[in-house]
Amino acid sequence: MSRTHLDEFVRDTINGDPGSEKGLSSEELFGLYTSWCLLTACPQESADALWQAILLRGIVPGHNTLAMTGPAAADYILSSAPGLV
Template sequence: MASSQFQQFLDEATTSDPSSDFPLGPDCLYGLYVSWAALHGLTPKPDQAFRAGMLRCGVDVRNSRLRMTGPAAADYILSSYPAVA
């Protein structure tokens, strides 16, 4: 997956929130990416490739200061917490 597609994921499924006390952690960020990929008909890359892609995009997955947004966020939440659906 090209870095530009990782950037597309960031643009479509996340929003920056520097003041957030609860930004997305590495596992949630990857889960959001998996949901985003599924919605786009893509096979998600393994976690290591994802982390490398995030690094190339300037995102530290351990301190992302990102929040989820958009259709991938809804898909991720419903997949992660089926009792909500």
């Protein structure tokens, strides 16, 4: 995965949440990434490439202080809980 691709994903969708105890899980990160790719018409990289890039950036799924933000976050949340619509 190119550094630019991951940088854009992180910049557009994730921010630090100092009050977060759990952060984002692997399922949430992957769902957020999928939504971001769909909304930006960016070709989706493989799951392995995503995990490798995330870990190289020091992001550990389930053990971080990250929160979702932006349109991809809204898309992911609504897609995950269709009863909310």
